[in-house]
Amino acid sequence: MKLSDYSEFPANIPVIVEDELFLYPFMIAPLFLSDESNIKAASKAIEESSLVIICPTKPSHEGERGFESLYNAGVVGSIMRKVSLPDGRVKVLFQGLARAKVISKVSDSPLVAHVDVINATNVSSLKIDAILEILREKVRTLAGVSNYFPPDLLRTIEENHDYNRIIDLICSTVKLKKEQAYKLFVESNTEKRFLDLIEYLIDEIEANKLQKEIRSKVHTHIEKINKEYFLKEQLKQIQKELGSDTSREEEIEEYRKKLETKKEKMSTEAYKEIHKQIERLSRMHPDSSDASMTQTYLDWALEIPFGQESKKELKISEVENQLDKDHFSLEKPKERIAEFFAVKELMELRGVKDSSGAIICFFGPPGVGKTSLANSIAEALKRPLIRIALGGLEDVNELRGHRRTYVGAMPGRIVQGLIDAKKMNPVVVLDEIDKVAKTGRGDPTAALLEVLDPEQNKEFRDYYLNFNIDLSKVIFIATANDVGKISAPLRDRMEFISISSYTPQEKFEIASRYLIPQELKKHGLKKSELSISKPALKELIHSYTREAGVRNLRRRIADMSRKVAREILEHPEITKVSLTLKNLKDYFDKTVFEIEKTTKVPVLGVVNGLAWTAVGGDVLKIESIRIKGKGTMQLTGSLGDVMKESAHIAYSVVKTLIDTKRLQIEDSNIPLSVKEMEDGIKIDPSEVYKRYDLHLHIPDGATPKDGPSAGIAMVSVISSILSSRKIRSEIAMTGEVSLSGDVLPIGGLREKLIAAHKADMSKVLIPLKNYERDLDEIPNEVKESLEIVPVSRIEEVLELILV
Missing domain, CATH: 1.10.1200 (Non-ribosomal Peptide Synthetase Peptidyl Carrier Protein; Chain A)
Incomplete structure (x- = not known):
């Protein structure tokens, strides 16, 4: 078939658009047409027995079917065959005849163009x-x-x-x-x-x-790598068969070198145990589980910093300066810490070897600075600090290490702490030692007995290591909230330093000097961008926090800082935010009334008791009512056994006072029956407790309470309700009472008096013995605001309290 068999050119012929490729005149090619425009063009060519031109689309116009998207050149040819496919497409067999050029557009549907053939120019045949x-x-x-x-x-x-x-x-x-x-x-x-x-x-x-050269190099490189890999693997197998695996020997030799460098600084027992394990490893098959376990053991054991200690010269002045820098108040704890390090410094100066480690336990409510005191000690001594959290610890192996027969065995936390510290004399903080749990997996407190005993911790045995570690140069500092929950043998090995509640004035100073600057820095604020007035800060301390320490106070200041940061971002024109009493509520959600203020109005059957809790002191409002009955007493308020016994003792003491006429009862207080009134019978006033039932309640009912220190308060409230005499509401009291009416000493006096101070009490009754021995521990600010009255007998209490 030739071009001359068709009409002369230029001519108007249909256009088929091809996206993928250029076709050439000599080609016979199948084309699959799915576009409606192409199908119409092919049908038109067949119907009119005309040629078609196949034009490719420009690279950026693929998929388009307009004349502007096409190259203005293509192949002119004929459609030899057309077949409709089941999927809607049309297959045509196209034969190219000549190159052609599109001169102009004729029609859009279907595409028809005015086309002319491209004729080659004459050329010199020789050239x-x-x-x-x-x-x-x-x-x-x-x-x-x-x-x-x-x-x-x-x-x-x-x-x-x-x-x-x-x-x-x-x-x-x-x-x-x-x-x-x-x-x-x-x-x-x-x-x-x-x-x-x-x-x-x-x-x-x-x-x-270039591509061939690169492919050749890559292929050569891969072949080389594969060859080396196979040769190395073959060499390893040959060495294993011959028993001469050099890589393993090098590894074992490295262990031996490490051991020899530490030989002089470790005990003979430790050297023998590690040496024995190295020799065992050298005889083991490298792929066995025992070899892996022994290798792990050697990695741990050789990481222990034998003989490495912090060499900084101890100076008591540096310790005192660091404590004063980091903590406000806490005079007694600071003094005790300074005394301890003064002894150590003196022993160093005189060349006396100190072989006993320090075991100090800071105890007190949460947030008062127990752990931060330990941090300050470590900072002053320039020793690493290791913190071991004991809260909820159940498994004794967590401290002593797991025996190597167990899967996943590892050294105990104490040895791991030495490895992390890279020193044998760090400061180790045993946090929350009162919350160690005793279960069927052993008693962790028993392991702590050895750790905290200066006579035993020279040879602390870790089950995993299987040799003794000298812990005598470690300074152990324990922290606890409630000393009573620590086992007696463990308590015997520690020296306790009480860190009690802060007064409102102390909290004010701590917030001003430490908390506010620290939180401003944490929240990206400048000192010039926030100011808080003294009254506002005091109100924040008094009404928005409920704690003995300052942890919640720090959280409230952080809340305030976040709100201030957001305010400055949203309002760029604000350069400084000032907090006063007027706008304090805008920055805090709600107040927390820690202790209810006294009304100074005498009340019948309500007395102010003072209590110690794990979060500081509190004022207990002990209430009582009387109901006609037969002399029984009901107790409510989630009371413990000791407190219930104290209530029964108080009731018996009041009965004795009534019987011996030391508590006067008016006749009008005696309920009479109708017959007794008609007969004019006179009843002995001392029978008043036989004709009333008492109900004693201590709010709030959901909080567990226990202890004997509310004894004199219970005597006072029962005496008030039976004698119908009111109680002075500005007076608070604490003290245990005996059956004979003696007022016995109590604990936690500092926290209780601080609580009375916060509640604006004017007078506090305390046991005489506490007055004589504990008053010097009370902050001056509290002593100046309260009239503290010592009492030794219950009669003195009733004389002062009853109106």
């Missing part, structure tokens, strides 16, 4: 033959470095003498970009087509040579 020979040479070269040209195609290029056919054959074979293919396709000058194609082939030859 073009020379260029053709160069082209064939480049094709042969490219074929040698790539797989573009199969042998039969090379033979066709060599034997063919149609210049443009040769160019079209080469262009259809090599990977041309659409723009390059278009330039070569549309060019009518055959010589220029040859030269442009040669230039492209030169570039392609260089690119393929």
Whole structure:
């Protein structure tokens, strides 16, 4: 089929759009048409027995079907066959005949264009033959470095003498970009087509040579790596068979070297145990589980810092300065800590060897600075600080280490702490020692007995290591909230330093000096951007926190800082935020009334007792009512056994006072029956407790309470309700009462008096013995605001309290 069999050109013929590739005149190619416009163009060509032109789309317009998206050149040819496929597409068999150029658009639906054939210009046969020979040479070269040209195609290029056919054959074979293919396709000058194609082939030859060289290098490298790997694996197997695995020997030799460098600083027992395990490892099969376990053991054991200690010279002045820098108030604890280190410094100066470690226990409510005191001590001594949290610890092996027979065994926390510290004399904080749990897996407090005993901790045995560790140079500092929950043998090995509640004035100073500057820094605020007035800070301390320490106060200041930071971001014009009593509520959600203020009005059947709790002191309002009955007493308020017994003792004491006329009862207080009133019978006032039932209640009912120190308060409230005499509400009291009426001493006096001070009490009754021995521990601010009255007998209490 020839072009001359059809109408003369230029002519109007349908256009089929091809997205993927350029077609060339010599091609017979199947085309799959799914686009409606292409299908219409093919149908029109078949119906009118005309040619079609297949034009490729420009790279940035693929998928579009407008004339502006097409190259203005393509292949003119005929559709030999058309078949409709089940999926809606149409398959046509196209035969290319000639290159052609689109002159103008004729129609959009279907696409029809005015097309003319591209005729090659006349060229010098001699010159073009020379260029053709160069082209064939480049094709042969490219074929040698790539797989573009199969042998039969090379033979066709060599034997063919149609210049443009040769160019079209080469262009259809090599990977041309659409723009390059278009330039070569549309060019009518055959010589220029040859030269442009040669230039492209030169570039392609260089690119393929480079790719071939890279592939060759990569392949060689991979082959080398694989060869080395296989050779090494073979060598390992040969060495294993011969028993001469050098890598394993090197590893074991490294363990031996480490052991020898530490030999002089470790005990003989430790050296023997580690040496024995190294020798065992050398005899084991490297892939056995025992070898892995022994290797792990050696890694742990050889990490212990034998003989390594902090060498800083101890100076008591530095310790005192650090404590004063980090903590306000706490005079007694600071004094005790300073005394301890003064002894150590004196022993160092006089060359006396100190073989006992320090075991100090700071105890007191949460948030008063127990752990931070330990931090300050470590900072002053320039020793590493190790914190071991004992809260909820159940398994004794957590401290002593697991025996190596168990899977996942490791040293105990104390040995791990020494390894982390890289020193044998760190400061170790045993936090929350009162919360250690005793279960079926052992009693951790029993392990702590050895750790905290200066006579025993020279040879602390860790089950995992299986040799003794000297802990005598470690400074152990324990912390606890409630000393009563620590086992008696453990308490015997510690020296206790009480850190009790802060007064409101102390909290004010701590907040001003430490908490506010620290929180401003944490929240990215400058000192100039926030100011809080003294009244506002005092109100924050008094009404928005409920604690003995300052932890919640820090949280409230942090809340305030976050709100201030947000305010400054949302309102850039604000340069400073000032907190006063007026706007304090804008920065805090709600107040927490820690202790109810006294009303100063005498009340019947209500007395102010003072209590010690784990979070500081508190004022207990003990209430009582009487009901006609037979002399029974009901107790409510979640009371413990000791407190219930104290209430029964108080009731018996009041009965004795009534019987012996030391508590006067008016006749009007005696309830009479109708018959007794008609008969005019006089009843002895001492029978008052036989005719009333009493109900004693201590709010709040959900909080457990126990202890004997509310004894005199219970006597006072029962006496008030039976004698109908009111109790002075500005007076608070604490003290245990005996059956004979003696007032016995109590504990926690500091916290109780601070609570009375916060509640604005004017007078406090305390046992005489506490007055004589404990008053110097009370802050001056509390002593100045309260009238503290010592009492030794219950009669003195009733004389002062009853109106």
